[in-house]
Every structure is written in structure tokens, then in C-alpha cells.
Amino acid sequence: MLQNNPELKSKIDQLWNKFWSGGISNPLTAIEQITYLLFMKRLDELDLKRQADAKDGWSDPYQSKFEGYWIPPEYRARREEKDSDADWAKKLEEEKKYQVEKRTLRWSEFKRMQAEDMLQHVQGKVFPFLKDLNGAESNFTHHMKNAVFIIPKPSLLVEAVKTIDEIFIVMEKDSKEKGQAFQDIQGDVYEYLLSEIASAGKNGQFRTPRHIIKLLADLVQPQLGHKIADPACGSGGFLLGAYQYIVTQLALKSLKKKEREALEPDEDGFVRTSVAAALTEKAQAILSASLWGYDIDSTMVRLGLMNLMMHGIDEPNIDYKDTLSKSYTQEAEYDIIMANPPFTGSIDKGDINENLKLATTKSELLFVENIYRLLKKGGTAGVIVPQGVLFGSGKAFKDLRKLLVERCDLKAVITLPSGVFKPYAGVSTAILLFTKVWGPKDKVDQPATEHVWFYEMAADGYSLDDKRSKQKTADGKDSWGDLQDIIEKYHARSTKNQAEKNTDRTAKYFMVPRCEIEAEGYDLSLSHYKEDVFEEVHYDAPGVILDRLIQAEVGDVEEAELANVQSGIVRELLELKGMVE
Structure with a gap:
């Protein structure tokens, strides 16, 4: 979080103000353009680092993305059947007229150009190169096809380049002084940029705070080799959260005991590290092929692709798809699903996938059913839902809850305070954690759930108003709220000692047996089972x-x-x- 770094926050605010005064006032357009520039800068930095690591023997040999020449797709020679060798050679010779030395496409090269020349160079060469980065057949190139570079003034580009350089200097300084991984600081910067999108919150879409993403990752514990998805991925926050969790676990295994103990938790109590040595080339390939995201907003798909690429995933599997529609036919595909699907109210009844059996057009219900459908047997999901899903009296609400209790092992219901998603929304939400046991067509011999663990989160370490300021403990340290307590108690809930403690209905966490939930019409609201404690107060006569x-x-x-x-x-x-x- 950038609350503790006013210098970095100030630089990003300056960048926003420059785009605003430079004529780009739509926040979503501004963040797209800023993201393209950040991506160009990071691409250069990462490429130089990988070259240096290879030279010093820290990594395998590496070929720079800026080595050799690049020819724009529209000028590339295409051999046809009727072409003789001479004709083909002539085409290749003609092609050379349009080749661009890749070295000139580096951020560190073009930033030294004069304003007018820089704008023409970035618009006409650097940005088309960026769109073509992973080859004509890549997912990234496909989704970047309609992307446009629309910075209108040379002066705005010069100012933006200068400010982004300053932002990277502060990030490097912060990384060295505070020991935080550079890519994590970059993630903070990107999250802060995303938080500025004024249109966030429309159609029920709003950004999930990074500490809530980390909480879900620690609860579902994705592993290398798991196929992981988010069917409404937005800018890819949950996929990135799963990636960082797995990288951290691999890194911790490779570190010596003293090195592990030296790792400091972040301001929310989570240990995350991006030690590159922990990820072999094989592990990187497995992990990159494991993450799958889908969204119905093409802009968010592009932002998500670049977000993951900036974090070292060269070819992310993020696609433009409506996962509730008839055109999306996947089923029983994934080991882990982490999601905060949009709460849009209602969707088009005529396009709902026939495999979804709930008689409703409410997206918050259909997404949970769809997530159940997409899980493999034994697969686990962590899903954020509006609390209305827990107690809604309509038939579709009850049918969904019955499905979660009978066909899944519904492990936990964790209620979140209503301010978690401010300033976008004050809606009360909850986390559902469940593992798929019975498929949609299986005969249920025995309901899969035995007990449901309830936890009432009172605080997440931030103020619950629109400012969402980081809270402090009595000794002046960053408050973790209930985050780490939830993780500890959740993973210990099945031990005998913990199970005995989980029966106190006056506590903030407790177990409820399935038979009681069935008797209550599958109501999953915590307040329905919690017992209030009334303190006797004595007054003077x-x-x-x-x-x-x-x-x-x-x-x-x-x-x-x-x-x-x-x-x-x-x-x-x-x-x-x-x-x-």
C-alpha cells in the first residue's frame, strides 16, 4: 500500500494531473495510456536485468527482446505458392526497407529524443512493436489489435516519460531501503493507478483490495501444477495473487532456515517474496500455463494481460469471454478458482448457459453455480459474494445454498465488514470457501458438508471509511486486523483442540453442523447462528x-x-x- 510512501503517491498523482491537463480526462483512457508507458519502461528494465543476470551467470543464456531488427506486420514478406525463389528473395530484400533497429525501441533510447520526434517514434514504431511483441499468433497480440496510442501532445509524452522515470527511481530506492521486492512495489503502484478509475463500481465491478486477495490465496493455498482460474478476472488481481503465493512457497523451500526467518511480513502480516532463483525455467513454464482468466470488458483484458506480463508472466492466458454465456462450454477444468464476480443484478436470460440450472438471472448466484461447474472434483474455490446470497429467501438463493452444502464441502463462511470495498461500494460481503465433491449429474449418496466454519471479521487493518487509511496498533505498528487470525484459525479448525473451541456461538468464529443448517432452510448468515452476549449492568439507585x-x-x-x-x-x-x- 502507498499510504506509507507519500513521495511515491505524490509522483503518481502528478502523473494523473498531467494527463488530465493534457486533454485525457477519462480515467479509464488515462490508465490505459499510462499502462502502455509503464509497460514500455518495465520491458526495458526487465530486459536489461535479464541480460545482466545471464552475463553474470545468475541465469540461463538470454536473448534480448531488443536485439536485431523488427519489421512491422504490414510490411512483412509473405510467400505465396506461385512465388519462385527469385521472387521470394526480391520480397525479402524489399522488406528490409521497413526494418527498424530494435535497440531504438527501448525506453532508455527513445526518452532522449526531442519532443516531436519522440511522439512520432513512439506512436509509429514503439507502440506497434509493443502490440506485436509476442508474435502474430499470441493471445497478447490478438487482444492488443484494437489498442490505440492516443497521447495527443509531444509535451504530455515528454512529461509522462520524465515522471515515470522518477517513479521508478523512487521504487528502486524504496526496494533497497525497505527490502520490499521491486515487483511488489510496482504492484502497489499499479493498484493505486487502478484505484483512480472513476468508473470502477459501475455494473457491480470493483477492485478487490490486495490484502483481501492475499487472504484468499493463503486460505485456498494454490500449488504449482494446479490449474487456476478467475472467470471474471478484471485486471488479473486474483491470478497475480495466486502466482505470488506459489512463487513465495517455492522460494521458502529453497531458502535456509535463517533466510526464511529473516523475511519480514508486509504491512498486512503476509510473507511474500519474489526470489527469482526459486523459480526454475520448468517451474516458470508450468506456472505460466496454469493461470487462466476471463472478462467481458476488452479494456480490462488488456490491462490484465499487461499486469501479469509486468510481473514476469510472458504469455498470460487471459481472454475476452462471458463465462456465463452459451458460448463458454468449459466444465470441470480447474483445481483452484479465486474470484470476486460482479454483482450486476440481472443479465440477459436468453444468453445464459444451459448448463446453469438455477432459475434466476441474478449474476451473483449464477457466477457461484458456474464456479462450482468449472471446478474439477476435489477442486477448491474462494469466492466473494454479497451477503444477500447467504440468506436470500427466493428459491434460487436456497437452491444455490443447498448445492453448496450437499454437492460441495462448504468449508467456511467469512463475513467481511461493509467498508472493505469503499470507496467503490459499501455493500456487505462474505467469502465462501468450498470444495467440489459431487458433480452436477452425480447422485448424492451423502451430503458432502459436515460442518461449516463461520468467522466474523471485524477489522481488516484499514479504516472502514472512504479513505481506507492504514490502522496502527497501540505500540505504533501496522495493524493486521483479523487477517492473520482468520488464516491461523481456519487451517487449525479441524484439529481436536481447535474443534472443541469452535463450539462457542458467542465467539467471533464457530462451527455449525450441517443438520442444523438444513433445519434452518440452508440459511448461511452468521447472525442466524451467533449468540449475542448481554452484559448485566448495575446502576445506582x-x-x-x-x-x-x-x-x-x-x-x-x-x-x-x-x-x-x-x-x-x-x-x-x-x-x-x-x-x-
Whole structure:
């Protein structure tokens, strides 16, 4: 989070203001253009680092993305069947007229150009190269096809390039001084940029805070080799969260005990590291092929692709798809699903996938059913839902909850405070954690859920108002709220000692047996099962309280003298005292 780095926050605000004053006032357009520039800068930095690592023997040999020449797709020679060798050679020779030295496409090269030349170079060469980066057949190139570079003024580009350079200098400084991984600081910067999108929150879409993403990752514990998905991925936050969790686990295994112990938790209590040595080329390939995201907003697909690529995933599997529609036919594909699907109200009934059986058009219900459908047997999901899903009285609500209890092992319901998604929305939400046991067509011999673990999160370490300021403990340290307690208690809930403690319905966490949930019409609201504690308060007798009030007015006066006091309030207090005695 950038609350603790005012310098970095100030630089990003400056960047926003420059785009605003430069004529790009739509926040979504601005962030797209800023993202393209950040991507160009990061691409250069990452390429130089990989070259240096290879040279120093820290990694395998590496070929720079900026080595050799690049020819724009429209000028590339295409051999046809009728072409003779001479014709083909002539085409290749003609092609050379349009080749661009890749070295000139580096950020560190073009930033030294004059303003007019820089704008023309970035618009006409660097940006087309960026769109073509992974080859004509790549997913990235496909989704970048309609992307446009629309920075209108040379002066705005020069100012933006200068400010982004300054931002990277502060990030490098922060990384060295505070020991935080550079890509994590970059993630903070990107999250802060995303938080500025004024249109976030429309159609039920809003950004999931990074500490909530980390919480879900620690709860579902994705592993290398798992196929992981988010069917409404937005800018790819949950996929990135799963990636960083897995990289951290691999890194921790490779570190010595002292090195592991030296790793400091972040401001929310999570340990994350991006030690490159922990990820072999094979592991990187497995992990990159494991992450799958889908979204119906083409802009968010592009942002998600670049977000993951900036974090070292060269070819992300993020695609433009409506996962609730008839055109999306996947089923029983994934080991892990992490999602915060949009709460849009209703969707087009005519296009809902026939495999979804709930009689509803409410997307929050259909997404949960769809996530169940997409899980392999034994696969686990962590899903954020509006709390209305837990207790809604309609048939579709009850049918979904019955499905979660009978066909899945519904492990936990964790209610979140209503301010978690501010400033976008004040909606009360909950996390559902469940593992698929029975398929949609299986006969259920025995309901899969035995007990459901409930936890009432009261605090997440941030203020629950629109500012979402980081809270401090009494000794001045960053507050973790209930985040780490949830993880500890959730993973310990099945041990005998913990299970015995989980029966107290007055506590913030407890177990409820399935039979009780069935008897209550599959109601999953925590408040339905929680027992309130009423503290008995003893008050002084009315006469004693009145004596205290009289003394406050006139001081220590003999009772005989009180009758002579003419003050209106004292006379009224004396009258009241006479009534109660």
C-alpha cells in the first residue's frame, strides 16, 4: 500500500494531473495510456536485468527482446505458392526497407529524443512493436489489435516519460531501503493507478483490495501444477495473487532456515517474496500455463494481460469471454478458482448457459453455480459474494445454498465488514470457501458438508471509511486486523483442540453442523447462528443519582438548607427525589 510512501503517491498523482491537463480526462483512457508507458519502461528494465543476470551467470543464456531488427506486420514478406525463389528473395530484400533497429525501441533510447520526434517514434514504431511483441499468433497480440496510442501532445509524452522515470527511481530506492521486492512495489503502484478509475463500481465491478486477495490465496493455498482460474478476472488481481503465493512457497523451500526467518511480513502480516532463483525455467513454464482468466470488458483484458506480463508472466492466458454465456462450454477444468464476480443484478436470460440450472438471472448466484461447474472434483474455490446470497429467501438463493452444502464441502463462511470495498461500494460481503465433491449429474449418496466454519471479521487493518487509511496498533505498528487470525484459525479448525473451541456461538468464529443448517432452510448468515452476549449492568439507585446531581449544582449543603434553595433545577431535582423515595 502507498499510504506509507507519500513521495511515491505524490509522483503518481502528478502523473494523473498531467494527463488530465493534457486533454485525457477519462480515467479509464488515462490508465490505459499510462499502462502502455509503464509497460514500455518495465520491458526495458526487465530486459536489461535479464541480460545482466545471464552475463553474470545468475541465469540461463538470454536473448534480448531488443536485439536485431523488427519489421512491422504490414510490411512483412509473405510467400505465396506461385512465388519462385527469385521472387521470394526480391520480397525479402524489399522488406528490409521497413526494418527498424530494435535497440531504438527501448525506453532508455527513445526518452532522449526531442519532443516531436519522440511522439512520432513512439506512436509509429514503439507502440506497434509493443502490440506485436509476442508474435502474430499470441493471445497478447490478438487482444492488443484494437489498442490505440492516443497521447495527443509531444509535451504530455515528454512529461509522462520524465515522471515515470522518477517513479521508478523512487521504487528502486524504496526496494533497497525497505527490502520490499521491486515487483511488489510496482504492484502497489499499479493498484493505486487502478484505484483512480472513476468508473470502477459501475455494473457491480470493483477492485478487490490486495490484502483481501492475499487472504484468499493463503486460505485456498494454490500449488504449482494446479490449474487456476478467475472467470471474471478484471485486471488479473486474483491470478497475480495466486502466482505470488506459489512463487513465495517455492522460494521458502529453497531458502535456509535463517533466510526464511529473516523475511519480514508486509504491512498486512503476509510473507511474500519474489526470489527469482526459486523459480526454475520448468517451474516458470508450468506456472505460466496454469493461470487462466476471463472478462467481458476488452479494456480490462488488456490491462490484465499487461499486469501479469509486468510481473514476469510472458504469455498470460487471459481472454475476452462471458463465462456465463452459451458460448463458454468449459466444465470441470480447474483445481483452484479465486474470484470476486460482479454483482450486476440481472443479465440477459436468453444468453445464459444451459448448463446453469438455477432459475434466476441474478449474476451473483449464477457466477457461484458456474464456479462450482468449472471446478474439477476435489477442486477448491474462494469466492466473494454479497451477503444477500447467504440468506436470500427466493428459491434460487436456497437452491444455490443447498448445492453448496450437499454437492460441495462448504468449508467456511467469512463475513467481511461493509467498508472493505469503499470507496467503490459499501455493500456487505462474505467469502465462501468450498470444495467440489459431487458433480452436477452425480447422485448424492451423502451430503458432502459436515460442518461449516463461520468467522466474523471485524477489522481488516484499514479504516472502514472512504479513505481506507492504514490502522496502527497501540505500540505504533501496522495493524493486521483479523487477517492473520482468520488464516491461523481456519487451517487449525479441524484439529481436536481447535474443534472443541469452535463450539462457542458467542465467539467471533464457530462451527455449525450441517443438520442444523438444513433445519434452518440452508440459511448461511452468521447472525442466524451467533449468540449475542448481554452484559448485566448495575446502576445506582435513582435517589443516589439525584443526590449526586444536586451536589454538582449546589455543593455540600446541609439538607435543611436545601429547602431554601430557589434555583429552578435544584427545586425540580428535589421534587423528583421526593417521588422516588
